[in-house]
Amino acid sequence: MDDWFTRERIDEDTDVLSEYRHWEETHCYLLRGRERSLLIDTGLGICDIRQAVDRLTDRPVAAVATHIHWDHIGGHRYFPEFYAHEAELNWLSGGFPLSVEAVRAMMADNKFGASGSTVVIEECMVGPEVTVLAFCDGKHLVPMLSSQDHKRAYDGNQGPNTGGMGAFCPSPKYTPEIAERCMKEIFLPTVAAMKAEGRPFKGVIYFGLMLTQDGPKVVEYNARFGDPECQAVLFLLETDLLDIFLACRNGTLDHLNIRWKDGAACCLVLASGGYPGSYAKGLPITGLEDAGQQAVVFHAGTKLGDDGTVFTNGGRVLGVTATGPDLNAAIDSAYAATGHIHFQDMHFRTDIGRV
Numbered sequence: 001m002d003d004w005f006t007r008e009r010i011d012e013d014t015d016v017l018s019e020y021r022h023w024e025e026t027h028c029y030l031l032r033g034r035e036r037s038l039l040i041d042t043g044l045g046i047c048d049i050r051q052a053v054d055r056l057t058d059r060p061v062a063a064v065a066t067h068i069h070w071d072h073i074g075g076h077r078y079f080p081e082f083y084a085h086e087a088e089l090n091w092l093s094g095g096f097p098l099s100v101e102a103v104r105a106m107m108a109d110n111k112f113g114a115s116g117s118t119v120v121i122e123e124c125m126v127g128p129e130v131t132v133l134a135f136c137d138g139k140h141l142v143p144m145l146s147s148q149d150h151k152r153a154y155d156g157n158q159g160p161n162t163g164g165m166g167a168f169c170p171s172p173k174y175t176p177e178i179a180e181r182c183m184k185e186i187f188l189p190t191v192a193a194m195k196a197e198g199r200p201f202k203g204v205i206y207f208g209l210m211l212t213q214d215g216p217k218v219v220e221y222n223a224r225f226g227d228p229e230c231q232a233v234l235f236l237l238e239t240d241l242l243d244i245f246l247a248c249r250n251g252t253l254d255h256l257n258i259r260w261k262d263g264a265a266c267c268l269v270l271a272s273g274g275y276p277g278s279y280a281k282g283l284p285i286t287g288l289e290d291a292g293q294q295a296v297v298f299h300a301g302t303k304l305g306d307d308g309t310v311f312t313n314g315g316r317v318l319g320v321t322a323t324g325p326d327l328n329a330a331i332d333s334a335y336a337a338t339g340h341i342h343f344q345d346m347h348f349r350t351d352i353g354r355v
Contacts, residue, residue: 125212125219126210126213127210127213128148128173128210129209129211129219130148130173130210131146131148131207131209132144132174132187132209133147133205133207133229133233134204135203135204135244135248135258136205136248136253137202137249137250137251137252138195138200138202139254140251140253140254141191141205141253142256143183143187145169145233145236145260146169146171146174147168147169147170147226147229147233148169148173149166150349150355151164153165153276153349154349155350156355157355162271162276162315163227163276164227164228164229164269164316165228165268166228166266166267166268166269166349166352167229167231167232167266168232168264168327168331169265170236170264174211178211182209185215186207187205187207190207190221201223202251203224203248204225206220206221206222206223206224208220208221208226227319228267228269231265231298232266232267235265235321235323236263236264236323237258237260238259239258243256244256262325263323263324263325263326263330264323264324264327264330265321265324266322266324266327266334266352267319267320268320268334268338268348269316269319270316270317270318270319270320270341270347270348271316271347272312272315272317272345272347273346274345275347279315280345281311281314283312284309284310284343285309285311285312285318285341285342286342290340291337291338291341292337293337294333294340295320295336295337296321296322297318297320297321297341298318298319298320300314300319301313301318302318317343317346320337320338322334327353331353335350
């Protein structure tokens, strides 16, 4: 440990240190104080703890533990300023989730330009992810059926993250008890907060949730339908979607009884080979009409040729969506329809809804 990071010096500077934890391989220290905790990465530079403490935010933000800002010093050294809200980074006690090399690539090597100048380190949440889309009229909120997306590119939740390789609806993990808790602790407070700030929201809110041991937590918000969750969810909607949109616009959502069909739905994403990395475009697609006899095929990354041939034109090319009396039946129907579709290097996961 450098002399600068001795316990006495840190205590003198901050008056908050009660213990520290050292990760030898990454040269990182967790300084857990009586009132707050700071993460110091000595492998990337020198941390001015006094300045970090001065910049502690007093506004709690769900799930966000630490922000890092990077300033260039002396042409070759980088100065990390770490600060966190109020305090308990106890999630770090089980291990160090930050890839130092990834941060160095973004911030020191400028891999993503200005977009990589600030990094947000979030709490390492563990548990299944569930998506809940909700209609909102500015005052009232009606959740749709729950769904689950599959972000990893390959079977077994392996490989790089994608925009989504498939989804199913509803999620068996989203129990009535969890739904009630989400409504009370997340959904309604979100709508109320936007209204209180003078920004009442009308439309569709996307709640990306993680079902942790401590209960449901928000991973992300979006002001739109989610893809590919939307394809599966709306397939089970019985009420006319236009009536719902009008109710959202007119502030009368509480007067509308939104009905859903029984059963389940599954959407499979057919992607270009190489996605989410580089991939070829302009490859002819066959079997769409036959697949359409068993499912609905949504076009995402396609283009129509002059002779009527459909070609690939993106990473995620098609979304094959089918329903069934239960989840297994919906999954089987979606895969059966997918069997008719072909294009060079077509890639899709074979375990959607079953992993």
